[in-house]
Amino acid sequence: MRNYLRYALRETLTNLWRNRMMTIAAVLTVAVSLSLVGSALLLRQSAAQASAQWQLGTRVTVWMAPTATSGEISSVHTQLRQLPIVKSCVFQSQYKDYLQSKSILPASEWTLLKPGDVPSSFICTPTVPNDAFTIQATFQHEPGVYMVTAPEQQIRQMNHTIRIVQVVFIVLAIVLMVSATVLILNTIRMAIFSRRREVSVMKLVGATNWFIRIPYITEGFVQGLLGSAVAMGAVWALKTWYPLHNEFSIGSSALWGTNIVVLLVGVLVGSVGSGIAIRRFLDV
Amino acid sequence: MILFENVSKTYKNGTPALSHVSVNIEKGEFVFLVGASGSGKTTFLRLLLREEFPDQGRILEAGRDIASLPKWRVPYLRRNIGCVFQDFRLLPNKTVTENVAFALEVIGRPASTVASQVPQILELVGLGEKGHRLPHELSGGEQQRVAVARAFVNRPLILLADEPTGNLDPTNSESIMALLERINRTGTTVVMATHDQNMVNRMRRRVIELDHGEVVRDQVRGVYGVPEGVL
Ligand SMILES: Nc1ncnc2c1ncn2[C@@H]1O[C@H](COP(=O)(O)OP(=O)(O)OP(=O)(O)O)[C@@H](O)[C@H]1O
Ligand SMILES: [Mg+2]
Numbered sequence: 001m002r003n004y005l006r007y008a009l010r011e012t013l014t015n016l017w018r019n020r021m022m023t024i025a026a027v028l029t030v031a032v033s034l035s036l037v038g039s040a041l042l043l044r045q046s047a048a049q050a051s052a053q054w055q056l057g058t059r060v061t062v063w064m065a066p067t068a069t070s071g072e073i074s075s076v077h078t079q080l081r082q083l084p085i086v087k088s089c090v091f092q093s094q095y096k097d098y099l100q101s102k103s104i105l106p107a108s109e110w111t112l113l114k115p116g117d118v119p120s121s122f123i124c125t126p127t128v129p130n131d132a133f134t135i136q137a138t139f140q141h142e143p144g145v146y147m148v149t150a151p152e153q154q155i156r157q158m159n160h161t162i163r164i165v166q167v168v169f170i171v172l173a174i175v176l177m178v179s180a181t182v183l184i185l186n187t188i189r190m191a192i193f194s195r196r197r198e199v200s201v202m203k204l205v206g207a208t209n210w211f212i213r214i215p216y217i218t219e220g221f222v223q224g225l226l227g228s229a230v231a232m233g234a235v236w237a238l239k240t241w242y243p244l245h246n247e248f249s250i251g252s253s254a255l256w257g258t259n260i261v262v263l264l265v266g267v268l269v270g271s272v273g274s275g276i277a278i279r280r281f282l283d284v
Numbered sequence: 285m286i287l288f289e290n291v292s293k294t295y296k297n298g299t300p301a302l303s304h305v306s307v308n309i310e311k312g313e314f315v316f317l318v319g320a321s322g323s324g325k326t327t328f329l330r331l332l333l334r335e336e337f338p339d340q341g342r343i344l345e346a347g348r349d350i351a352s353l354p355k356w357r358v359p360y361l362r363r364n365i366g367c368v369f370q371d372f373r374l375l376p377n378k379t380v381t382e383n384v385a386f387a388l389e390v391i392g393r394p395a396s397t398v399a400s401q402v403p404q405i406l407e408l409v410g411l412g413e414k415g416h417r418l419p420h421e422l423s424g425g426e427q428q429r430v431a432v433a434r435a436f437v438n439r440p441l442i443l444l445a446d447e448p449t450g451n452l453d454p455t456n457s458e459s460i461m462a463l464l465e466r467i468n469r470t471g472t473t474v475v476m477a478t479h480d481q482n483m484v485n486r487m488r489r490r491v492i493e494l495d496h497g498e499v500v501r502d503q504v505r506g507v508y509g510v511p512e513g514v515l
Binding site: 003197200201203204205208209211212 | 367
């Protein structure tokens with residue numbers, strides 16, 4: 001057994017070295033393909049993270065017109081209180097808003113502002129984040145309401161963009177993965193071809209099929225593994241050198257998860273490539 | 285040891301190679317397989333290795349129907365059969381010793397077995413001094429002796445030789461024949477396909493003659509051609 005391991009390892013390394021140009025091409029293709037997969041996964045995770053955080057803090061703000069009468073304000077208030085999709089509401093009086101605008105506006109402009117100019121508002125939390133839109137639609141045209149704002153729109157737009165980027169990455173990655181498989185298949189075909197004398201002698205003297213096959217399977221496996229190692233490095237570098245800020249930043253567990261996926265896919269690509277090569281060219 | 289029962293084989297392209305061959309070869313026999321080119325000698329040997337399947341009939345080796353062997357058992361069948369060919373089939377980038385050792389290594393024999401068996405068998409074929417040479421540094425006769433050593437190093441029950449002297453001059457053919465006889469005396473069954481008339485005539489061993497895939501003669505102490513007065 002130990003002899004065989006040594007034999008298989010030696011054969012694998014010799015084959016890799018003999019076809020080193022092809023090996024490098026195959027490994028790089030796997031690496032680029034898996035880097036795309038890895039980046040797509042990271043992007044997706046950070047987008048999900050950001051959306052979740054935004055949704056947690058989703059506030060729908062119902063801005064009353066500065067001229068709204070107190071009757072209109074209390075009517076809106078009761079309606080908000082009665083609506084089951086609204087969890088809670090806080091009323092910001094004109095005066096409170098006026099004070100708050102002090103911290104936003106430059107002093108020269110704020111001094112021109114009178115409490116009567118600023119609108120009062122209701123800051124509401126919907127029961128379910130998705131209801132933010134319904135609340136917006138319901139109160140937009142109530143008398144005395146100036147406008148209703150919700151961050152939902154923003155989230156949707158971002159998710160839409162990210163989904164497009166993701167699809168592009170994944171399609172590219174699949175195309176590259178297919179080329180990687182073909183490249184690996186080809187290196188192994190060349191290795192088998194350059195060893196055809198050995199293989200025919202092995203068959204003749206009664207070497208088992210697995211004995212003959214394993215070095216070639218290992219070869220594909222190693223190529224996949226090397227490719228995913230490079231890709232894992234790229235994913236890690238992406239996260240380290242382009243750290244995403246605030247709500248986009250993802251934890252190291254997400255990075256690990258991504259790298260495990262990258263590793264598994266790399267090994268899969270290698271195994272499929274060598275599997276096909278063996279079926280086609282090493283008919284024992 | 286080897287039993288053909290009404291065996292027929294037609295290749296996929298329609299070439300009939302063997303038809304209704306029935307032959308029984310006992311353990312320890314030495315058999316010449318003769319016949320014109322294309323008469324089916326190589327096909328006979330390939331069937332024994334299960335490189336081809338018969339279309340009809342049964343082949344038993346050591347009492348077992350080889351058609352019933354599952355695919356994964358075929359390598360184990362071949363471990364009991366040594367093979368020698370006209371073109372030697374040595375690995376050009378391995379030394380004599382490595383070539384012979386390879387046959388043991390790839391069937392998983394431990395290094396200690398390899399280390400003890402290889403020099404012994406090289407001594408037997410008279411190449412004890414030339415183990416470090418590469419095949420191209422040897423004469424044809426010496427290369428064929430390496431091939432015999434490789435075929436016999438695992439002590440198979442059967443040794444198949446397909447025109448082993450086909451590429452050799454008479455002197456080298458002699459020494460290969462002597463070697464095969466010696467192997468036969470250890471109890472190994474030897475089946476040798478050949479066109480070498482003188483050899484067959486001199487050896488006076490069993491001769492099976494094929495003609496267009498049919499056994500036309502099976503003679504215990506035969507000669508190459510049909511002896512006068514027999515027909
Ligand atoms: N792989 C093959 N595919 C198709 N036909 C084959 C194949 N091998 C041999 N044949 C045909 O089968 C017949 C028997 O061939 P075989 O090789 O057994 O003859 P042989 O007696 O060994 O001849 P030789 O003395 O020239 O080596 C021939 O007609 C040959 O053309
Ligand atoms: Mg032949």
